[in-house]
Amino acid sequence: MKRILVLLAALSACLSASAQQALWGGPSVDSPVINADGTVTFRYQAPKAVKVEVTGDFLPTQKIEGEFNGQKFSYDAPGVRELKEGQNGVWEYTTDFAVAPDLYNYTFRVDGNSVIDPHNMWVNRDVATLTSVLLVPAEGARSDLYAIHKVPHGTVSKVWYPSATAGFDRRLTVYTPAGYETSKAKYPVLYVLHGIGGDEDAWVTQGRATQILDNLIARGEAKPMIVVFTNGNISQEAAPLENSTGYTRPTMQLPQTMEGTFETAFPEIVKFIDGRYRTVAKKQGRAICGLSMGGFHTLYNTINYPDLFDYSGMFSAAIGVSDTSVSPIYQDFDKKLDTYFSKKPALLWIGCGSTDFLIQSNRDFMKKLDEKGYPYTWMETDGGHIWRNWRIYLTEFVPLLFK
Amino acid sequence: MKRILVLLAALSACLSASAQQALWGGPSVDSPVINADGTVTFRYQAPKAVKVEVTGDFLPTQKIEGEFNGQKFSYDAPGVRELKEGQNGVWEYTTDFAVAPDLYNYTFRVDGNSVIDPHNMWVNRDVATLTSVLLVPAEGARSDLYAIHKVPHGTVSKVWYPSATAGFDRRLTVYTPAGYETSKAKYPVLYVLHGIGGDEDAWVTQGRATQILDNLIARGEAKPMIVVFTNGNISQEAAPLENSTGYTRPTMQLPQTMEGTFETAFPEIVKFIDGRYRTVAKKQGRAICGLSMGGFHTLYNTINYPDLFDYSGMFSAAIGVSDTSVSPIYQDFDKKLDTYFSKKPALLWIGCGSTDFLIQSNRDFMKKLDEKGYPYTWMETDGGHIWRNWRIYLTEFVPLLFK
Numbered sequence: 001m002k003r004i005l006v007l008l009a010a011l012s013a014c015l016s017a018s019a020q021q022a023l024w025g026g027p028s029v030d031s032p033v034i035n036a037d038g039t040v041t042f043r044y045q046a047p048k049a050v051k052v053e054v055t056g057d058f059l060p061t062q063k064i065e066g067e068f069n070g071q072k073f074s075y076d077a078p079g080v081r082e083l084k085e086g087q088n089g090v091w092e093y094t095t096d097f098a099v100a101p102d103l104y105n106y107t108f109r110v111d112g113n114s115v116i117d118p119h120n121m122w123v124n125r126d127v128a129t130l131t132s133v134l135l136v137p138a139e140g141a142r143s144d145l146y147a148i149h150k151v152p153h154g155t156v157s158k159v160w161y162p163s164a165t166a167g168f169d170r171r172l173t174v175y176t177p178a179g180y181e182t183s184k185a186k187y188p189v190l191y192v193l194h195g196i197g198g199d200e201d202a203w204v205t206q207g208r209a210t211q212i213l214d215n216l217i218a219r220g221e222a223k224p225m226i227v228v229f230t231n232g233n234i235s236q237e238a239a240p241l242e243n244s245t246g247y248t249r250p251t252m253q254l255p256q257t258m259e260g261t262f263e264t265a266f267p268e269i270v271k272f273i274d275g276r277y278r279t280v281a282k283k284q285g286r287a288i289c290g291l292s293m294g295g296f297h298t299l300y301n302t303i304n305y306p307d308l309f310d311y312s313g314m315f316s317a318a319i320g321v322s323d324t325s326v327s328p329i330y331q332d333f334d335k336k337l338d339t340y341f342s343k344k345p346a347l348l349w350i351g352c353g354s355t356d357f358l359i360q361s362n363r364d365f366m367k368k369l370d371e372k373g374y375p376y377t378w379m380e381t382d383g384g385h386i387w388r389n390w391r392i393y394l395t396e397f398v399p400l401l402f403k
Numbered sequence: 404m405k406r407i408l409v410l411l412a413a414l415s416a417c418l419s420a421s422a423q424q425a426l427w428g429g430p431s432v433d434s435p436v437i438n439a440d441g442t443v444t445f446r447y448q449a450p451k452a453v454k455v456e457v458t459g460d461f462l463p464t465q466k467i468e469g470e471f472n473g474q475k476f477s478y479d480a481p482g483v484r485e486l487k488e489g490q491n492g493v494w495e496y497t498t499d500f501a502v503a504p505d506l507y508n509y510t511f512r513v514d515g516n517s518v519i520d521p522h523n524m525w526v527n528r529d530v531a532t533l534t535s536v537l538l539v540p541a542e543g544a545r546s547d548l549y550a551i552h553k554v555p556h557g558t559v560s561k562v563w564y565p566s567a568t569a570g571f572d573r574r575l576t577v578y579t580p581a582g583y584e585t586s587k588a589k590y591p592v593l594y595v596l597h598g599i600g601g602d603e604d605a606w607v608t609q610g611r612a613t614q615i616l617d618n619l620i621a622r623g624e625a626k627p628m629i630v631v632f633t634n635g636n637i638s639q640e641a642a643p644l645e646n647s648t649g650y651t652r653p654t655m656q657l658p659q660t661m662e663g664t665f666e667t668a669f670p671e672i673v674k675f676i677d678g679r680y681r682t683v684a685k686k687q688g689r690a691i692c693g694l695s696m697g698g699f700h701t702l703y704n705t706i707n708y709p710d711l712f713d714y715s716g717m718f719s720a721a722i723g724v725s726d727t728s729v730s731p732i733y734q735d736f737d738k739k740l741d742t743y744f745s746k747k748p749a750l751l752w753i754g755c756g757s758t759d760f761l762i763q764s765n766r767d768f769m770k771k772l773d774e775k776g777y778p779y780t781w782m783e784t785d786g787g788h789i790w791r792n793w794r795i796y797l798t799e800f801v802p803l804l805f806k
Contacts, residue, residue: 046513047514047515048452048453048515110513111450112450113449114521116521118518121531121533125526128524130521130524135649137649148645148646148649149647150571150572153572155560155561156560157561159558160556160558160581168553169556178563237553240524241524241525242551244551244553246551276584
């Protein structure tokens with residue numbers, strides 16, 4: 001038995017430096033810790049650091065103002081708090097408030113450098129930035145939908161479709177609900193679109209969409225449906241590091257991002273999905289939604305293809321952001337809107353945060369709808385252009401589909 | 404157009420602090436950079452740091468010796484190099500040698516604290532440890548198989564199977580090769596098992612197994628096959644953060660890891676896969692391989708089910724590590740071995756590194772095979788108990804299957 005212990009120890013020791021620490025009794029730092037009173041403690045070990053801070057969307061926001069190309073702008077940025085150094089160089093900060101149940105992103109700033117929490121394995125990539133994740137679930141709270149429960153789980157697949165428009169294969173994330181594989185039934189399809197910095201992974205990592213779907217379906221609050229997460233940057237094969245360009249760093253706005261190509265090519269994705277999966281391949285069986293740029297894409301996919309989608313969800317939609325003169329997709333807007341509503345869609349759902357810099361554009365759009373007497377569902381939430389809101393909108397939108 | 408630029412800027416600014424930096428002209432630090440002469444430069448910005456080091460398996464190893472429970476041990480650990488501080492607090496180290504084409508893991512040590520490279524989005528989780536990834540591909544080199552190319556890509560799915568043994572659903576990673584979905588053919592299946600600290604993600608992230616399969620199949624060097632990556636810790640639903648236990652940190656040895664339960668329950672996975680996928684559901688259509696603990700699991704699955712697998716690969720197999728008295732699965736070893744070979748399996752493949760602490764156990768096993776005149780294929784490589792070797796073994800093993 002002694003020999004076995006030694007070999008096991010050696011086996012473990014080979015794995016990594018941190019693993020060794022845990023095994024050989026090195027310092028143990030727990031972070032983040034959700035305390036019994038709902039406060040959260042963050043810890044970072046750095047005996048030689050001068051200043052350690054934590055920043056994240058669990059803190060009240062601070063207003064950032066600036067100027068770009070001669071025009072002023074302002075937006076709400078996450079707050080920042082200092083950690084205090086304690087024993088063994090372990091810095092610590094505990095919130096002076098109970099953190100509301102939700103999913104948050106945070107990073108440390110060690111002497112000004114942004115670093116993720118080395119003691120928290122849960123890391124999300126958003127565009128080219130890594131952040132640590134804090135999930136505060138609570139029974140009965142909405143964030144309970146973001147947690148993994150012992151319920152039947154759908155299958156989450158990375159699937160490549162041949163894009164005739166792009167001239168190469170492109171990657172999708174596809175969720176098939178629990179039971180799909182053992183059923184003969186046809187399933188409705190929801191297409192979910194990301195924002196300008198995202199990709200086909202974003203809604204699954206930052207958005208917790210597959211957990212939300214698993215949980216809503218298990219509770220009987222949503223119909224079992226296939227969900228397709230597209231990549232809206234049509235010049236890309238796939239998310240960073242998942243394509244043949246290797247380390248190439250993603251940029252904020254890629255070529256062919258908001259100039260009509262993605263929307264023009266969207267039917268090739270729908271055709272691929274209808275060919276590959278057992279779908280309800282008609283308008284009544286299709287929904288589409290998206291956040292920010294994806295809300296913009298949703299709007300134009302919806303009105304350009306009035307026979308394709310019966311349900312549309314615009315989440316903090318980037319209306320008015322792009323140069324709409326660049327593509328026929330963006331032209332004849334009012335006429336297309338009239339045609340779309342003349343076909344009596346089942347649902348147009350609009351959500352935006354009250355401090356989102358895009359709320360005025362969304363209000364302008366709804367004013368137009370009101371003037372024409374076109375029906376829509378509106379949800380205004382606190383806060384700005386943030387994932388917290390987009391997760392909320394998804395949990396509100398999905399239960400309304402295919403009823 | 405100006406308004407659009409401002410809105411786009413605001414849109415981008417909302418994304419994250421780092422994104423802002425890139426947009427607003429903050430410091431730009433590129434790391435890692437593969438230079439034209441094959442050296443690699445690592446950079447880390449930390450104006451107030453006292454000492455910045457880099458460690459990783461791209462460096463020559465250093466021998467670590469220690470004592471555990473009164474017994475001495477030694478193993479090869481990655482080397483460490485100091486970075487030098489330059490302008491703007493950017494620390495830098497360039498290797499004094501061309502880094503051989505391969506896939507490596509590295510981390511920085513900033514005043515003793517292990518941190519991943521904040522400028523490199525490519526992060527792998529191995530057990531509870533995050534590391535940055537350096538891929539040096541080169542045409543003609545083996546590591547070219549680890550890179551993503553514009554070849555047909557298989558589908559990679561996270562699939563849950565009901566485990567009667569565990570009493571809950573458990574997660575698998577399943578690779579179906581390009582063409583599977585549009586074909587009516589039946590496909591052979593390779594089961595791939597991880598080591599003691601791994602899970603159903605390990606071979607896909609650290610092992611680059613799906614890239615290896617895509618590339619070998621595209622080159623015509625491997626048959627199209629389904630590949631199933633299991634989770635060998637049967638007390639777990641899934642990889643850390645993918646199960647209902649939330650933040651619970653994984654430990655080195657979980658309950659039910661090497662005491663026979665996983666192997667006893669293995670046929671329920673095979674049955675699930677044969678039920679779910681179009682498989683060649685017989686011995687000739689099944690292969691199994693695994694690294695370290697997974698090599699141990701492979702050995703016992705192979706000899707306990709002599710009619711199940713025609714091809715077996717033991718990669719740095721942890722022979723002799725576990726207490727084999729705990730389960731009937733581990734008993735009557737020689738008798739089971741005789742039965743297995745009497746059925747003339749297509750391939751028993753064994754690979755181990757020359758400095759692996761497990762090489763003697765593997766040599767002892769092969770001596771037994773030699774004495775009995777049982778055939779096997781043997782590959783010895785440089786180095787120890789490391790992913791570099793396991794990727795090599797997979798690229799050697801897979802082309803031999805189902806021929």
